[in-house]
Amino acid sequence: MGSFSEDFVAALGPIAMGSCLKRLSDRRLSDAADILDAAGLPLLPTQVALLAALERFGPMTIGAAADGLGVSQPAATRTVANLSERGLIESATAADDGRVRLLSLTARGIDVITRTRRNIWSPVKNAEGPRNAGVSSDLKYSDLQGSLGSWSKSLRFRARVHAGAL
Numbered sequence: 001m002g003s004f005s006e007d008f009v010a011a012l013g014p015i016a017m018g019s020c021l022k023r024l025s026d027r028r029l030s031d032a033a034d035i036l037d038a039a040g041l042p043l044l045p046t047q048v049a050l051l052a053a054l055e056r057f058g059p060m061t062i063g064a065a066a067d068g069l070g071v072s073q074p075a076a077t078r079t080v081a082n083l084s085e086r087g088l089i090e091s092a093t094a095a096d097d098g099r100v101r102l103l104s105l106t107a108r109g110i111d112v113i114t115r116t117r118r119n120i121w122s123p124v125k126n127a128e129g130p131r132n133a134g135v136s137s138d139l140k141y142s143d144l145q146g147s148l149g150s151w152s153k154s155l156r157f158r159a160r161v162h163a164g165a166l
Contacts (some may be wrong), residue, residue, distance in 0.1 A: 039120050041112065046071065050079055051088060051105065051113045059092075059102040088112055 010020070032045040041048075046069060053068055054060065060068070066076035080103060083089045088109035094100035105113065 035120055035124065041116060041120070043112075047079055047083055048113070048116055050083065051109055051116070054089060054103060054105045055110065055113050059104040061100060061102060065103060083109070
């Protein structure tokens with residue numbers, strides 16, 4: 001058996017779009033985790049995303065956090081539990097509805113997200129700058145997410161099969 005040097009996922013093109021996106025996502029998450037670790041912030045990227053969301057949008061329920069992060073409620077609950085154990089977020093009963101629990105940053109959580117922004121986000125944005133001149137990161141990511149979210153090749157394929165086109 002010989003060794004293969006061809007990238008199978010890339011060679012398959014649109015057929016392997018899901019695998020290609022998963023691979024890119026895994027690489028980006030791994031890079032983010034490495035950067036956080038090197039900066040002395042032993043957090044996962046999803047944990048930082050929740051801290052940043054709480055800072056930007058204020059107190060929210062676990063359900064709202066799950067929706068905003070695009071994860072399941074059990075995954076959000078695990079993230080919340082871990083951040084709570086570290087003293088970065090807290091949960092309190094909503095003033096207007098005793099059945100609702102709202103998540104918010106603690107003073108330590110505010111400090112961590114402030115250091116993250118200063119020591120990680122700014123240098124990363126500066127490093128990406130020349131490669132992406134003239135296009136903001138927020139615009140690129142939201143456009144990509146919107147385009148991919150509305151495009152579903154499998155649904156179109158099934159519709160064509162159902163209509164007898166294939």
